[in-house]
Amino acid sequence: xxxxxxxxxxxxxxxxxxxxxxxxxxxxxxxxxxxxxxxxxxxxxxxxxxxxxxxxxxxxxxxxxxxxxxxxxxxxxxxxxxxxxxxxxx
Amino acid sequence: xxxxxxxxxxxxxxxxxxxxxxxxxxxxxxxxxxxxxxxxxxxxxxxxxxxxxxxxxxxxxxxxxxxxxxxxxxxxxxxxxxxxxxxxxxxxxxxxxxxxxxxxxxxxxxxxxxxxxxxxxxxxxxxxxxxxxxxxxxxxxxxxxxxxxxxxxxxxxxxxxxxxxxxxxxxxxxxxxxxxxxxxxxxxxxxxxxxxxxxxx
Amino acid sequence: xxxxxxxxxxxxxxxxxxxxxxxxxxxxxxxxxxxxxxxxxxxxxxxxxxxxxxxxxxxxxxxxxxxxxxxxxxxxxxxxxxxxxxxxxxxxxxxxxxxxxxxx
Numbered sequence: 001x002x003x004x005x006x007x008x009x010x011x012x013x014x015x016x017x018x019x020x021x022x023x024x025x026x027x028x029x030x031x032x033x034x035x036x037x038x039x040x041x042x043x044x045x046x047x048x049x050x051x052x053x054x055x056x057x058x059x060x061x062x063x064x065x066x067x068x069x070x071x072x073x074x075x076x077x078x079x080x081x082x083x084x085x086x087x088x089x090x
Numbered sequence: 091x092x093x094x095x096x097x098x099x100x101x102x103x104x105x106x107x108x109x110x111x112x113x114x115x116x117x118x119x120x121x122x123x124x125x126x127x128x129x130x131x132x133x134x135x136x137x138x139x140x141x142x143x144x145x146x147x148x149x150x151x152x153x154x155x156x157x158x159x160x161x162x163x164x165x166x167x168x169x170x171x172x173x174x175x176x177x178x179x180x181x182x183x184x185x186x187x188x189x190x191x192x193x194x195x196x197x198x199x200x201x202x203x204x205x206x207x208x209x210x211x212x213x214x215x216x217x218x219x220x221x222x223x224x225x226x227x228x229x230x231x232x233x234x235x236x237x238x239x240x241x242x243x244x245x246x247x248x249x250x251x252x253x254x255x256x257x258x259x260x261x262x263x264x265x266x267x268x269x270x271x272x273x274x275x276x277x278x279x280x281x282x283x284x285x286x287x288x289x290x291x
Numbered sequence: 292x293x294x295x296x297x298x299x300x301x302x303x304x305x306x307x308x309x310x311x312x313x314x315x316x317x318x319x320x321x322x323x324x325x326x327x328x329x330x331x332x333x334x335x336x337x338x339x340x341x342x343x344x345x346x347x348x349x350x351x352x353x354x355x356x357x358x359x360x361x362x363x364x365x366x367x368x369x370x371x372x373x374x375x376x377x378x379x380x381x382x383x384x385x386x387x388x389x390x391x392x393x394x395x
Contacts, residue, residue, distance in 0.1 A: 003343050006298060010336065013302045017309040024312050024321075032318045032376035039368055040312060040325045043361070044305070047333050050357065054340050059350045062357060063139070069360055076368035080375035087379045138356055141349045203331040206324055207307040210314060217320060221389045233367075240366035241330060246323055247370050248377065248390060260390045262319045262373065262383070269387065 007055050011048065018044045035079050042072040106254055110227075123176050124167045129159040131166060169228035169290050183289070191285055195238060198280075202243035209264065218266035219248060222275040223256050224283055231290030232257050238282045245278050294342040301335030304328050317384045318376050326369040333361050 021044075024037040046065045053061035094102065119127075132155040140147055209215055226232050236247040236259065248260040261278055268274050308328025315321045337358045341351050377383075377390065 003294075006295060007343070010298055010302055014305065017305050020309040021312055030318065030376075030379075030381055032372060032379060032381055033321065035372055035375075036318065036321055036325050036369075037312060039372070040308070040329055043329045043333060043365065046357075046361070047305075047336055050337060050340060050354065054344045059346060059353070062350070062353050066139075066353075066357055066360060069357070069364060073364045073368055077371050080368075080371035083372075083375035083379040135356075138349065138352045141353065199327070199331050199334070202327045203304045203307075206311060206327050207304070210307050210311040210324065213314070215315075215320060217383070217385045218387045219383065219385055219390050220387070221393070236370060237363065237366040240326060240369060241362075243327075244323075246319065246326070246373060247366075248319075248373050251393075262323075262385075264320060264323055266386055 004055065007051055011051050011055070014044050014048050014051065018048075031083060035076070035083070039072065039076050042068070042075075046072070103254070110254065118168060119170060121163065124163040125159050126176070127167045127170075128163050128165070129155055132159060166230075169230040171288070171290060187285070187289060191282075194280075194282065194285070195241065198238075198242045202241065205243045215264050216266050217262065217264050218269075219260060219262050220266070220269065220271075220274050222259050222261060222271060222278055224259065224275070224279065225256055226283070226286060226290065227252075227257065228290045231286050234290075235259075235279070235283060235286055239278060242278070242280070242282075294339040297335045297339035297342070301332045301339065304335065305332035308332060318381050319373060319383050322369050322373055326365055330362060330365045333365075334358055337361075 018041050021037050021040050025034050025041070028034045028037060046069050049061055049065040049068065053059055053065070118124075133151060136151040136155055137143075137148070140151065224232070224235060226235060232250060232252075236250060239245050239247050239259070239261065244264045246262040246264075248262050251258045251260075261274075263274075263278075267277065305328060308324050311324025311328060312321050315324055337354055341354050344350070
């Protein structure tokens with residue numbers, strides 16, 4: 001099965017890139033760096049869920065990926081608004 | 091209009107805003123077309139996400155999305171330019187405008203990925219923030235234009251300011267080439283703005 | 292054949308995006324790398340998944356909806372974060388800054 005090994009290697013590559021970005025989350029100099037890195041990690045997690053759903057053949061996991069993407073959008077907007085407001089108070 | 095007294099200036103601004111508002115009201119679609127468009131979009135989303143074609147499911151989705159579309163008819167469709175028959179316009183949109191946009195954006199996205207890879211390897215960046223002007227006024231049009239600019243090679247939308255004579259966008263450009271507003275706008279927007287002007291006002 | 296090319300392209304673009312987030316000097320250039328490479332790589336991998344899997348057409352349409360939502364949401368969030376970072380007080384390392392001319 002060439003395709004299954006391709007999917008598994010893509011899965012490990014995505015996990016590796018997410019772990020690379022974790023460095024920027026742990027020591028970003030400022031708050032916006034961490035927010036950018038967290039958004040990138042969440043997008044990668046969405047793609048990882050889609051790949052896993054194709055590997056195991058359980059396609060209901062795609063709904064979970066769509067919901068996680070929407071929650072990511074709302075969370076990013078709330079963090080951006082928080083950064084704008086925080087500049088006013090300190 | 092170089093030397094207008096200040097008490098007249100405020101009046102002129104208010105008048106110009108009212109003219110723009112009336113033009114906006116006149117260029118909307120009629121209400122039933124707005125309901126039908128919103129209903130079609132919501133029904134497609136329901137069928138795709140629920141994923142079953144039984145009669146019960148379809149009837150439930152049709153009733154619920156019709157109720158939602160009757161209340162929310164202004165949310166999606168208030169910025170669409172009014173022209174011609176609705177069926178003709180839908181066919182034009184689905185078979186000519188949308189594939190055109192998708193092809194343009196696919197090649198732009200490919201090019202921007204390759205450019206970011208080149209920038210990561212060689213680190214030859216020269217960033218700057220420039221200001222450009224577009225002629226679009228509507229919210230949806232400006233949003234789609236800003237998203238497309240973010241996905242085109244080397245540019246990122248920073249902020250949007252709406253003025254009366256147009257909309258101004260602040261662009262973070264990773265490889266600064268020119269500071270002239272017209273030349274920068276020509277280089278950044280490309281033919282996406284021409285495409286958007288046909289659909290949104 | 293074409294799905295292998297798409298999958299390799301998506302993986303390589305994702306890897307370059309991660310390297311860009313690590314290497315670029317300030318927030319805005321990191322946002323460039325994050326947004327473009329995440330969107331392009333996700334589109335490539337999801338199109339490859341659509342071509343690979345054997346499933347009814349409704350499931351493929353669901354994957355297309357996922358790709359469309361990624362393409363709409365990712366630039367929007369990056370725009371909001373860029374504006375928030377500027378208001379938060381992160382000074383960009385740029386040659387010319389027309390946004391500061393109009394707002395200070």
